[in-house]
Amino acid sequence: MDLDFAPEDLAFRDEVRAFIAEAFDDDMRAKLAQSKNNHLDKEAQIRWLKRLSAKGWLAPDWPVEYGGTGWSLGKKYVFDMEMALAGAPATSNMGLRMCAPVVMAFGTPEQKQQHLPKILSADVWWCQGYSEPGSGSDLASLALKAERDGDHYVLNGSKTWTTLAQWADWMFCLVRTSNEEIRQKGISFLLIDMKTPGITIRPIPTLDGPPEGEQEINETFFDNVRVPVSNRIGKEGEGWTYAKYLLQFERGNAYAPGLQNQLRKVRKIAELERSDGGGSMMADPDFRRRLAEVEIKIEALNATELRVFSGRANGEAMGAVSSMLKLEGSQMQQAVTELALEAVGVFKQPFVQDTWEMLRPGGNTFRAGPDYAATVAPHYFNYRKTSIYAGSNEIQHNIMAKLVLGL
Structure with a gap:
């Protein structure tokens, strides 16, 4: 099994990066940086989707006959990876990635x-x-x-x-x-x-x-x-x-690239914020150990996702493996937000009702602490739901026990 990217995939990576640099505009970047739940407002989200649609890149998962890109799974993974690493807006998976596959497979x-x-x-x-x-x-x-x-x-x-x-x-x-x-x-x-x-x-x-x-x-x-x-x-x-x-498509997504981007943000916070000992949080050996443990698990998840998607390229169905990706992805999303909450220290405590107020004309609300701190606690609380939606962790364990292990 070859997990290396082909030369054409690496060339495509540069094309994706160039598109993101132009299409992911400053307004979107500012809103996402201050978003409590990683959503844009509707106008900005549709603007992003329209730009992807105009490029012909909105539906890489779709078959070509319905308007899909026809990309190899290598190209698709590169696309998803670059979008996640750039922190670009998600493509709403409700229509594109959940309803559409059902309509294609079972609709009139x-x-x-x-x-x-x-x-x-x-x-x-x-x-x-x-x-x-x-x-x-x-x-x-x-x-x-x-x-x-x-x-x-x-x-x-x-x-x-x-x-x-x-x-x-x-x-x-x-x-x-x-x-x-x-x-x-x-x-x-x-x-x-x-x-x-x-x-x-x-x-x-x-x-x-x-x-x-x-x-x-x-x-x-x-x-x-x-x-x-x-x-x-x-x-x-x-x-x-x-x-x-439908749930195979809701659960069987690539988590690792987005987690890598989130972990990179945690490192930046930890380099700036002080620990109880007076040095940076990154200098604290216990924090650094726990961050390394999470990073190792994310890298393992990344290797697993590459292996799974390589198998799909050879015609293997996703099936119950989607539960494994959902389970580990959810747990790592929560682990990263826990690290961010610890890294930001006392600045997680002030509650900012409207994190977008400062982005509006005339907005000048004073904040206690750096701007990046305002969304850390909301992200932590928001990500508590990841182990429940799309089937709770207990449900995923049961599916894997029955359909993968045969218990």
Whole structure:
């Protein structure tokens, strides 16, 4: 197995770096540097997606026939790596990386024609309707009811933790179309226009008090919402199958490059901030040891990801391996934010309600401590969720035990 990059991949790396230098403008850089949850506002995010779309680089995971790049997995990994190392904005994975693969695999020709071009042009924003107030990791217990009424389903119930639903034009959603002894058999997969009457979105305030434009999670309520049966993906009652297919794409991402970039920021903070002994945090042997331990684990994760994606280049399916990447990636994301929290010292304590205020014309709010300190604690608290969303760590362990180890 050859894990080295080919010469053409290295040449492509230079092309990607040149694109990032031009497209990742100063406004985006400033907002991301002061973002509490690593999101831009909608206008800046769409501007970024449009630039990638114009370059033809928005959907490297897609097949060529649907508008994908046709890159080798080596080029794709280089692209993801350079984006992460530069700290560039993420491409929202709701439409591009989660809904689109399901539509491609199980959608009708009409559904593909309606949705895929608009996702590829960044003209439509998608959100995910999976979790409910009583259904998180036990997703099969979901209760959002969808009753058949002629050519429509009538939906009543709610979803929660719907990320950026306030921006969304469409939602891909799991609903209960029947009550079966095996709960998974009564679930169907619907595509829902968020402008449909009866849908109400209510923000969920979080402890970090994000500024305007950074509101992240919501509750979504459905009151007699009528959704055409033609918006159902595949067969009624088989939504669980499509949901499991989708989760491979949600979990099977490359974590290591982004973690390397985050660890680089921790090092910079540790070189500037003082330890209790009076020297820099980087001079503290215990801190340096723990940082080295995390760095070794990230390098091991990087090697594992390269091996996995090399296997995919040879036609191997991702399958349950995606759970391993999700598990270790989540744990390392939390470990890095813990190091950053320790490195920044007492400057993690002042609470800054609006970290973007200083970026607005006339903004001159005084901060206690350096500008980089304002987002360290919010990042730490925000990343507590990584071991829960997309399937908790316990769920990932169970999947690997059953499907990888055969226990």
